Amino acid sequence: MATVAASQVKLGDKIAQDVLTPLGSVLFHKGKVIMQREQEILHAFMVAQVTIESPIDKKDGEEAGADKSQDGAKDAAASTKSALVEQYDLTVVLLKKVFKQMASGGVAFPILEVRNQLECLLQYSQDYKLLTFASHNVPTEDYLYHKSVMSALCCYMMAQWTGLPKKDWVQSALAGLLHDIGNAKVDSNILNKPTKLTTAEVEEMKRHTVLGYQLLKNVAGLNEGVKLAVLQHHERYDGSGYPLGIGSEKIHPYAKFVAISDIFNAMTMKRAYRKASSPYLVLEQLQQDSFGKLDAAYVRTFIEKATQFHNGTIVRLNDDRVGEIVFSDRNHPTRPWVNVGGTIVNLANERQYYIEEVLSKSGSQ
Structure with a gap:
């Protein structure tokens, strides 16, 4: 171990002792790998010294003379690749493959493969934190898949938070995961267009709800709520949504979950044409939309649970x-x-x- 000035901490260094804030809270735990963001936080909190692992403390097997920055990057990747992130990444890869299969047509929807992978992800749902989990540097063409996987996690938790029976939890997650599957049948040039869509393009994009329902309506292993969520997730409380313009009493609870999680994840993700919005500002926007657009009780629960443990x-x-x-x-x-x-x-x-x-x-x- 070596105690160094915070200004001398390098990318890839691993913290050997907990770093505390001036109020005594743990800023970083032992084992945290220093990246650029951590350097900024150390500076912001005016931390004077940090105890880091010295080269002799590092894992056996590192080659002598290897580039330290490369070793640091490897250590960082190993440290930050949690079980949740591993399963998240695998789910994104699978969903991308499924979208391509559905776009090509002639292939049965692989419900068993999708459900098995989703259940692997949901084993680690307790580690998913709405306000701090983020997919950085997502390519434009992968945006839908990441948003859908995060929506699956959100919907899974919302089913529990709102008191739905356990049999609905995974089905709610499937609703979140598959709500945009109809986009597999929409022109990718429209989906990935970095500028404002024309009126005709907006109408074409809106078809993804009906197209998705048609893709899944005969799939065994999905309950009717999942299929309705795919169809209804753009419907709104006051009847102003699409494709049917129905009111709240006819919108399935899964679809209400998806509507909330879809907005939250879409706005908090970085896009080619705009930066990611603060999750706190997005929660405030959801609160405003709960008056006539979204289910107010579900929004209130979502906000309360999302911010429940944000101290620190x-x-x-x-x-x-x-x-x-x-x-x-x-x-x-x-x-x-x-x-x-x-x-x-x-x-x-x-x-x-x-x-x-x-x-x-x-x-x-």
Whole structure:
């Protein structure tokens, strides 16, 4: 081990002792690998010294004279590739393959393969944190697959949060995973277009709901709720949605889950034509949309659960200050108290400020 000035910590260095915030919370646990984001957080919290593993502490098997930055990158990849992320990546790969199969046609929907992989992913759903999990640098052509896998995780949790029977949990996740399957039949040039769609292109894209329902309507192993979610996830509480323009009483609960998770994940993901939105701002947008557009009770539950354990999260405010969430007012769950260099910023009172970006969960690996 070696104790060095925080300014001397390099990319790929591994922390050997817990790093604490000025208030005594764990900023990074032992074993955390330093990447650029971690360097920024150390600087923001004015951490003076960090104890890191010295070269002699590293795993046996490293070749003498190997490039340290490469070793650091390998260590980082091994450290950050959690079981959740591994299964997430495998699910994305499978879903991409399924989309291509459905686009080509003439192939039965591989429901057993899809369900088996999804269940492998759901084993680690307890590690999925809505506010801090992010797929970085997703290629434009892979956007739908990542959004769908994250929606599967969201819908799985929402089924539990809203008290649905256990038999509905995996089916809800399938609804989230497959809600955009109809896009396999939509022109990829429209789906990946980086500029505003024409009226005709918008109408073509809207067809994905009906096309998806047609693809899945005869698939055994999917209950009717999954198929309705594929058809109805763009319907809205007040009847203003599509394709049928039905009201809340006719929208299946799975479809209501998908509507919420689809909006959340779409807005918090980076696109070619815009940066990712702050999850806190997106939650506020969902709150506004719950008046007439989305199921208000489900939105309230989603927001409460998403922000339930966010104390200790390191965030950047819209004025570029970095701080730590230290208290949550349950009446204003998207506007917690943030400790910025010893000064408490109450975002519920100081409305000109908001959380621009979630940097990391305090102590997360």
